[in-house]
Amino acid sequence: MPPSAGLAQLAPWAVRPDQSRGRLHPEAADLSRSPYARDRDRIIHSTAFRRLQYKTQVFVFHEGDAFRTRLTHSLEVAQIARAIARRLRLDEDLAEALALAHDLGHPPFGHAGEEALNGAMKPFGGFDHNAQSLKAVTHLETRYGGFDGLNLTWETLEGLAKHNGPLRRPAPFIAAYEARHPLELSTHASAEAQVAAIADDIAYNNHDLDDGLRAGLFTLEEAAALPLFGEALADARRRLPDMAPDREAPEAIRRVINRMIVDVVDEATRRIGALAPASVAEIRAAARPVVGFSQGMVALNQGLREFLWARMYRHWRVNRTTQKSKRVVQVLFSLLHGGPQMLPPDWQARAGEPGSAQCAHAVCDWIAGMTDRFALEEHRRMTDPDVPG
Template sequence: MDGLAPYAVRPETSRGRLYPEPGGDSRSPFQRDRDRIIHSKAFRRLQYKTQVFIYHEGDEFRTRLTHSIEVAQIARSIARRLRLDEDLAEALALAHDLGHPPFGHAGEEALNGVMRPYGGFDHNAQSLKAVTLLEARYASFDGLNLTWETLEGLAKHNGPIRRPTPYFVEYDARHPLDLGTHASAEAQVAALADDIAYNNHDLDDGLRAGLFTLEEASELPLVGAAVAAARESYPGVADGRLVSEAIRRVINAMINDVVEEAGRRLKALAPATVDDIRVAERPVVFFSERMTAANQTVRDFLLGRMYRHWRVNRTTQKSKRVVQVLFSLLHGGPEMLPPEWRNRAGTAGSAQCAAAVCDYIAGMTDRFALDEHRRLTDPHLPG
């Protein structure tokens, strides 16, 4: 592909798929990966999985699906400017949250707690499990049979894996992903795009939900300057439009910072191939020190004013309880599982049963989890 940097992942040199397949069309292997992800059940379920607010709290708040689409848009923008493979960056952005359970981080914390005796729960490992095992769309293999580069990026987009969870270990034993090295620059782009997207859309959603005011958010570094610039450009504009104008300025500033900092790091490293990126001492795609500090200040603000807001805390605790009850009932009574899951579960209370129940719950949407909880706990409802 003309125009790609020497350190970009090149489709024609892909390490291929675990199960070899014929080409068959004009798409690159990473375009095919992206398309398989979009058509997967796990991707569709993201529509009803919490980002911060449960689906019934409002139609315009972000879900895991809209979040993933926003991450993909930002990832493509950065990848294009760094002359990386945009299709791989987009595929990774779209897939990065496929393993998230219902109720966002509350659901993940609850599943990690109940699975602690069996190795814990990590949504990144669950994303890998979703695309390599749990998706059942093809007659010849389990999972989506994605390319090595997409699987590597999905596993390691946040950096080398020092303490792999059981499924990482299990999968790596049959299809090594070089877990101890960095992933490609495309995967690093997807990780930074995730940071940019969720900080900004959580600011937007928090303001719309009334969890904090525009004046309070304007005290934050970067945000305050963006609000001031938007006000100067559009004096007297309504707050709703002012917020949108400010947020897009913040996103643009963060993208520019990543591109500039990556340029500095790439110049210093002078990588000749993607493998030079993988064995580097540090990521090549990252924020500058100034932006890292500003981003952390925004995170700290959101933690205190949004993620731990009393209204969100109530929802968090109720959501955790739903997941804990579902796990307890089904782990102790796998005969209540649907047939395809019952066959996987084995003996009640066993590690095998725990893994099957965890996978079953992790795949649920918020809506299905709430309905399943009612079916299993309300004696007036049919099973």
């Protein structure tokens, strides 16, 4: 590949684009982009990425235009990942690519949809959105004439498969893919993948807090009882005493995000200093991740998560949406698994015999690719006699 302008600035333990292990299907180098910038661009242009616009974080798409979707969440994760990678002298393009791809396998209706699909797929190996993300970029995308998937680099696929750590018991699809294209599942991923994972934690906790306040599920003063948020809110009010009330929450949340980023950079710098790695191979072989929160921030972040769990994810209004969403997925799976002739022709061919394992996996892939809106429309078409099929 051509030399990158940023190679000299990369840390010794960063992934180096000029030393990529390449792609499963060899391709000529792109003279204007590094391999990981090329991966990022392929992810952005994928069908799965576009569909994230109408896939839920917590609220279903029709509940309000201002709430996060999987797409806006992924963009926010990417921004945080680039900020952390830059400060740690890691490859920003790889961190960004992984951040943008990490939710490609999420089904409609967020975690409610995932739980419903996992339950339906229990007899056939279950459903895992991380494995589905890998499946999307290696198999389900059909944009290129020479191969299925996006033909991403080994480093991007490795980071996508194990950004949450080594996989001792990989999901069936990941295990099958490993047999074809080994990703060294028993080791940690690169520091860039670890950055993408921690950026996801930072983004969803803070932005779910923002969405919960916007939806009126709890008040600003109730959230201020959390030490992390309360300190940030007090600081914002002290520095900006004439601030309009509707700007207080955003000011506090951006301070919390910045504090978390600084904490991750400081903690990662400490861990890397203690490990003293000379290469990315030593990052992968380390006993624990080199990127993470400090112990103090782990406790503060856990308090935030517990608050969101109690006051938002289990709020009665959210519970209603969750149950309705699960029911939609369950009904779609049941009808299509027993009657794959209702699938489009190309998916019928994938499904094979009704009720079979092959059919279950095809139906699962079909449903997992749906947006919230399409799933609701399909449910109406298949269950309401007054709606044309």
